[in-house]
Amino acid sequence: MGELATEKHVRYILSVEKRKDNFESVVMEHLRMNGAYWGLTTLDLLGKLHSVDVDEVVSWLMSCQHESGGFGGNVGHDPHILYTLSAVQVLALFDKLNVIDVDKVTSYIVSLQNEDGSFSGDMWGEVDTRFSYIAICCLSILHCLDKINVEKAVKYIISCKNMDGGFGCTPGGESHAGQIFCCVGALAITGSLDLVDKDLLGWWLCERQVKSGGLNGRPEKLPDVCYSWWVLSSLIMIDRVHWISKEKLIKFILDCQDTENGGISDRPDDAVDVFHTLFFLAGLSLLEYPGLKPVDPAYALPVDVVNRIFFTKEGLK
Template sequence: MAELAADQHVRYIVTVEKKKDSFESLVMEHIRLNGAYWGLTTLDLLHKLHAVDAAEVVDWIMSCYHPESGGFGGNVGHDPHVLYTLSAVQVLCLFDRLDVLDIDKVADCQMLLDCKMRMDHFLVISGVKSTLVFCCVGALAITGSLHHIDRDLLGWWLCERQCKDGGLNGRPEKLADVCYSWWVLSSLIMIDRVHWIDKEKLAKFILNCQDKENGGISDRPDNAVDIYHTYFGVAGLSLMEYPGVKPMDPAYALPLDVVNRIFLRK
């Protein structure tokens, strides 16, 4: 099996941000905050978060903040949205800098932080149950409501997402895609059915999607790499306890030590 080209991936992540005129940078201009979360979390999983200037990152994150609403835009000057707000909070968690936030305002947008218990869990659970797909499992896990799931039935559907090449897809008849190494695997872990797939074959699929010279991971072998699939590839390896990669929390989508420090107070 190929090995994880960790040093090359770190170099790719650090340099991609500096190439302002590159195609990848331009197409991600409106979701730059999401890209920051993907890239910085990958660096942390690879024990290289110190490769960036934390103060500079935090300053930029806060330049995307809209104090009137408590939300964050996808880039400076962009309108706020809950998705970008989530990424902003997650990045600030990586650097242990939630102190820069007005937590009450941000909590109006999402259910992270200590304010999450203020939400009406019954309404949340009812909404998730009515449209249950694997992406909703995390919401049920965070609210302590996984008992509402038929774990065997959902686990069967999720493990059926493993293709002959070892990768996972998002729905039947689709090709495997590295990003589902996170979406499917995290759900299987949360419902305690991850042993139903072949993790060795999945790891091999992810590693075969690497650009071992220039860094980065693609959606499938021989395709162009991008920051999105680089993150989800490394995150998937983390969930499978790949050597040298920090463990990941499957519900919060953050390194486990960050979750323990900030959310669980360990």
């Protein structure tokens, strides 16, 4: 079994921001806020967050805020709930949540809740259980979860539960590991996990492990290293992680590294990217792999950051 190429992954993450003219940079331009969260959380899990200029990042991040209170994927881009969560998560990493107007951000998120309890991603109205999780996670971090109708939000999420125990993006939508993480995460944060059939869902999730040891997102699909996060975190939240082979999964995950240049790909020998690099490391962290900070399965942030938010005087301001 290979080893974690820590220093090369750190160099890869730090180099991504400096390369402005390569393909990855161009295609990521519209979701740079997400990229910041992926890259910076990667560095924090590796204990290297000090390698970046905090003031520079925070200044850029705040320039992405819209007058509505939401954040865009980059400067001048329209606000969306997805980028808003990434912005809040990055500020939480840096312990800089005090730089935002919490009421303004909260008001933006609250405005996106629909009558049935669901959430739209932005003013154009697309509904998805991803947005339910994002709203609940973001408001929880900001200590403002009471600003929305939590009961209706939970009821809507449960309406997206399928007969196989999984969850889809809307009622009747196909069960998918990514959506399951969002629904289970939202239910965990709201203290509603008793509404989940843990054995049925656990069985569906553990069936995502294929012969190579990797995990896929739904039946008959190829394994992808990012599901090391989406599936594992869900299994941990419902206390069924012992139903998969951790050893086989660790081997698959480590085989997805570019051990020469750093970074991680979806599958062995594919092109690396920042997204898969984060969720590769987050998956290893959930598996208690040495050399990584523990990660919280519901908030997708290092445990020490979550503890600071909820269990220190600064976080409770």
